[in-house]
Amino acid sequence: MLSALTLTTEREKGQREISKMGVQETWAGWGSALASAMFLWAMFGQYFSGILGDRLGVYAMKLVYLFYPYIEITFEEYTGELLRRSHAYAAVESYLSASSRSKHARRLKADYDRSGSGSGSGPGSAIILSMDDHEEVIDSFSGAKLYWSSQIAPLESHSISFYPSPPDRRFYRLSFHRRHRDLVANSYIPHVLDEGKAIGLKNRVRRLYTNNTSYDSYDFRKLGWSHVHFEHPATFETIAMDPEKKRDIVDDLIAFSRGKEFYSRVGKPWKRGYLLYGPPGTGKSTMIAAMANLLDYDVYDLELTAVKNNSALRKLLLEISGKAIIVLEDIDCSLDLSGKRKQEREKSEEEVKKIGSEENKESKVTLSGLLNFIDGLWSACGGERLVVFTTNFVEKLDPALIRRGRMDRHIELSYCDFEGFKVLARNYLGIKEHTLFEKIQRLLEERNITPADVAENLMPKKVKEVAVSVEVCLTNLIQALMESKLKSAKGEEEMLAGTVAKVVEEKESAAPSTLNDVAR
Template identity: 55%
Template sequence: MKMGEIFTQLGSIIATLMFMRAILERYAPPQLKAFLEKHFTKAFNFLSPYIQITFNEFTGERLMRSEAYSAIETYLSSISSAQARRMKADVLKNSSHPLVLTMDDNEEVADAYKGVKIWWASGKIISKVQTLSFQHMINDEKRYYTLKFHKKDRDFVIKLYLDHVMKEGKAIRVKNRQRKLYTNNGPSWSHVLFEHPATFQTLAMDLDKKRDIVDDLLVFSYGEGFYSRIGRAWKRGYLLYGPPGTGKSTMIAAMANLLRYDVYDLELTSVKDNTELKKLLISASSKSIVVIEDIDCSADLTGQRGKKRDKKEHEQEEPADNAKNVSKVTLSGLLNFIDGLWSACGGERLIVFTTNHVEKLDPALIRRGRMDKHIELSYCSFEGFKILARNYLGLEHHDLFGRIEVLLGEIKITPADVAENLMPKGAGGNVETCLKILISVLEQERDELYLD
């Protein structure tokens, strides 16, 4: 028998079964209907060349929304808006795209991945549930997605496609969410929306150095498999050091905007002890930057451990009320989270320290492997000035640039001071006026330097 004839006969059998099912559903008694439905489903599944997987919205006793369902819903949102005829619109909190479209119940859309075609359908089961008062019945809605694919693609769908859907769904959700800036308030975090506009394009620093930092951050963000293979926690430490006004905080904001991470600004002096520190850091989410600014001023982490015994008598003389307010976070407690057994908690996390005085820090705190990348943010170079001139004045070149380049080679001035002098002052603050003001300030700094 030819293959075409086989498929023709198979199609006739399925059509006959479907017709019989429709007749029986209409006229058969309930008991017979349930019996036949069970066996009809078995026969249909045996003859059908397709496999179906169901993803329910809630897991267990409807206590938790399924992460798989949420990832699928997010993944299908763009496909639904392009294909589905009936859609649902919903407003999401904490999202940069608050209005999201998803396919309505009992809709179907198609997807293709690496040449394999897959069909998704949304469904809903409504059942009657008695209320706690036992006087009323309410509708209990259980939503689900079904995935249908050909039997020959079973291994591909289960091993590759579903993993692709989960990763893409989570990535889209992270990309669309509104990021937050957290600060510690006792043993817990409070937050506001993170809206700092800094980017690496607007950062005033050497282009090669900037490119190296961006490459390092991107390699880290895509490095889950690498970190797992080498047996290290998926985290990376950055030490930003340099004089005040050189852009350390702005660098952190640019990092967060590049990777779309939340920022946790940890004030160590407000943390009671190591136990409280551990609770705070464990509760920080993944895809985040944990920041300790001016760490040389934070608790007793400056490396003067040899002087502790000399301090004991003085500490005992302090009033009891003051002793209660002193943070008992220790260097070992912080190191245990950065590089110890607790370092793997959370995943995909940057830890950033900033300091104006790197020489004050304990070498154990900033060694490679803990603070993996040391970044010195120094005084304004001519390359940095050109970026600031483009940001503030919209200038790519000007006749006065040559004079400014000479002066910047003679004196030290921070990017913050340069930016302040490029800021247009009042209605008459045109481009040339701003540049002349900057030149005047630079010449004054140079003259004072020579007088000293």
């Protein structure tokens, strides 16, 4: 009995060893088959054409789609050859950042709430959460379940290039059952884009942009613009200007911002040009800030001397979004664009060799390139833009640059008048009437003084003693006006004396030649 039991135990051990060997042989067989498949795939990719591989890939995907009922739509962050950031991607990003959708995500990104005060950061700002990379959320629409995922993938480059490697590829992927295809294409995606755009505008921070000095239009990775938050407090209520003139400018700006259908109907790009001219200190930059605050537009401060050529200028234009004010300050000093169109000066070969290296570093933007930037075909790329030129000497500008149709409104910002003074007195001193106002009005009618000089004299020096500060500030302004008159009179006397001396000198120089003619 004992011997039979021993034989049974040994037989069971033998069977177990045989089964283990069978499992090991099975795994070894699978490993060998996988290695063979990988080897054959590598040989196939090396010796067979890419066209055949693509065709096989297409048929393989068709086979997968027979068993996989979901459709996927990808929203890339950058599209086109110029790699412009996609408006659809930005709308989807804003849509998914809404609290009703982002609350289902496990991995989130935190940022300051960009609505409210406009600063977009700081201890008093609220925190908003959005999806992090490789996260997924579920949305519902008309009974359909839709799956959004945020993806990031590095772009592989198989060629050697002297330019920096391309940035990572970011995209959103929308997955849904194929029976909801018509619903998603016709209703859901337009709903996402419209709501995302509205959320983006609500959370939008107004920004002040400037073009980068090291910008290279051939390097698509470098952005042409850098920005900070735009926080200038100027409004049309605080600008020292005649009320009727201010009201006319405000009405024109509001009409432009609401004129999308009008511009489309008349066949013109949705843009408008403003030329602000006048002496220094008359409030041209303040006027631009008031325009931006009135219309809630971004400001793009374009420095022409930092633009390499006309091609780079067009690239900068393409990167400007809608709802923007494009500013070229002191246009008469930016480049050789002032005065009449000049013929190029003839230079010898030695002069060209001498200064050639310096010229390569300077901007090669031409008047023609700037005109195309303002109202050429490229200016129609985008909409709802104001182009603002400022200058201290309007007579120096080429007429082709400031003609109607390019600069639609010519606004002169001149010296301070009494109406402008009353605005500044209300802003700086908090007063509407004073016994010295009559004297100041009489002096302002006789003398030229800029609003900046008036504001400096009205700046209270003693905040605690307001009443005394008002009296002192108004007295200082009267003194400044009196000194301004003396300086003007002195300048006129010097100018008259110089003119007389010049006439006398011309007569004296002409006298000898006349005598010589008589002698002959």
